[in-house]
Amino acid sequence: xxxxxxxxxxxxxxxxxxxxxxxxxxxxxxxxxxxxxxxxxxxxxxxxxxxxxxxxxxxxxxxxxxxxxxxxxxxxxxxxxxxxxxxxxxxxxxxxxxxxxxxxxxxxxxxxxxxxxxxxxxxxxxxxxxxxxxxxxxxxxxxxxxxxxxxxxxxxxxxxxxxxxxxxxxxxxxxxxxxxxxxxxxxxxxx
Ligand code: SF4
Numbered sequence: 001x002x003x004x005x006x007x008x009x010x011x012x013x014x015x016x017x018x019x020x021x022x023x024x025x026x027x028x029x030x031x032x033x034x035x036x037x038x039x040x041x042x043x044x045x046x047x048x049x050x051x052x053x054x055x056x057x058x059x060x061x062x063x064x065x066x067x068x069x070x071x072x073x074x075x076x077x078x079x080x081x082x083x084x085x086x087x088x089x090x091x092x093x094x095x096x097x098x099x100x101x102x103x104x105x106x107x108x109x110x111x112x113x114x115x116x117x118x119x120x121x122x123x124x125x126x127x128x129x130x131x132x133x134x135x136x137x138x139x140x141x142x143x144x145x146x147x148x149x150x151x152x153x154x155x156x157x158x159x160x161x162x163x164x165x166x167x168x169x170x171x172x173x174x175x176x177x178x179x180x181x182x183x184x185x186x187x188x189x190x191x
Contacts, residue, residue, distance in 0.1 A: 005030070005111070005112025005113065006030045006031060006032065006110070006111050006112055007024075007029065007030065007031040007032075007111065007112065007113050007114070007115050007145060008031070008032055008033075008034050008065075008102060008105065008106040008109075008111040008113070008114050008115075009021070009024070009031050009032070009033050009034065009114075009115045009116065009117065010034050010035075010036060010098060010099060010102045010114060010115070010116035010117070010118065011033050011034070011035055011053050011116075011117055012037055012049075012116075012117060012118055012174065013037075013049045013052065013053060013170065013174075014049070014052040014053045014055070014056045014167050014168070015158070015162050015167050015168075015169045015170075016117045016118075016120040016121050016149070016158075017033070017053065017056065017117045017120070018056060018158060018161040018162065018165065018167060019120075019149065019154050019155075019157040019158035019161055020117050020120065020147060020149045020154070021033065021056060021057070021060060021062060022060065022157070022161065023154070023157075025060045025061075025062060031062070031115075032062065032063035032064070032065055032111075033053065033057050033062055033063070033064050033065065034065045034066075034067060034102045034105065034106075035050050035053055035054075035064070035065065035066045035067065036067035036068075036098050036101050036102050036105075037049070037050075037069075037098065037174065038068075038069055038070045038071045038073065038074040038097075038098075039071070039074050039078075039094050039098070039173075039174045039175045040071075040174040040175070041071065041174065041175055041176040041179060042176075043069070043071075045170070045174075046069055046071075048168060049168070049170065049174075050066060052167060052168045054066075056165075056167075059165075065105070067101060067102070067105060074094070074097065074175075075176075077093065077097060078090050078093055078094060078097075078175070081093060082177055086123070086173060086178060086181065087124070087125050087128060090175075090177065091125075091128065092128055092131070092132050093132075094175070095118055095128065095129050095132035095133070096132040096133075096135055096136050098116075098118070099114065099116060099118075099132060099133050099136040099137075099144070100136040100139060100140060102114050102116075103136055103137065103140040103142035103144075104140055104142075106142050107140060107141070107142050111142075112143070113142065113143040113144065113145050114133075114137075114142055114143070114144055114145070115144065115145040115146075115147050116129065116133065116144075116147065117147060117149055119147070119149070120147070120149035120150060120154075120158070122150065122155070123173065126148075126150075130144075130146050133146070
């Protein structure tokens with residue numbers, strides 16, 4: 001990572017974060033993992049993803065910071081965009097809300113910068129994540145370190161780790177809207 005000083009890495013889930021965390025750990029990077037994901041629905045799913053992420057951090061001795069789980073606030077803010085498709089305006093706001101909160105935490109707690117794995121999955125638009133991060137960074141004054149978690153063998157490393165560690169790997173992004181979309185596809189695969 002190009003920035004000096006301790007980095008706070010926002011993770012959405014262990015399957016997206018595993019290869020990036022392993023690489024940072026092996027590179028000797030100074031970092032901690034933050035879990036701020038009020039988008040995840042329902043609460044039992046949130047707990048499952050959080051616990052899986054925490055287990056990874058324990059495995060590699062990485063500090064793990066869980067921020068508040070406040071889905072009511074997330075739902076209220078994203079409600080105007082509830083009918084947006086995945087990768088649309090709701091997702092831009094979702095990325096920005098989470099990144100801004102983690103940047104505020106980073107600023108208050110002596111971190112030099114924030115990074116995230118929000119754009120690691122092939123279902124995500126990395127440019128959209130980086131644009132949301134740039135807005136949150138401009139608002140908070142906290143630098144954002146862009147992470148490329150797919151190229152240079154990272155995607156293969158990620159898939160291998162998911163298998164090797166038997167990580168819980170969910171089939172929807174996280175929010176109630178993405179869950180509903182997956183359920184609808186299952187019911188009617190031809191649609
Ligand atoms: S689909 Fe994923 S990124 Fe988009 S709003 Fe839902 S949880 Fe957030």
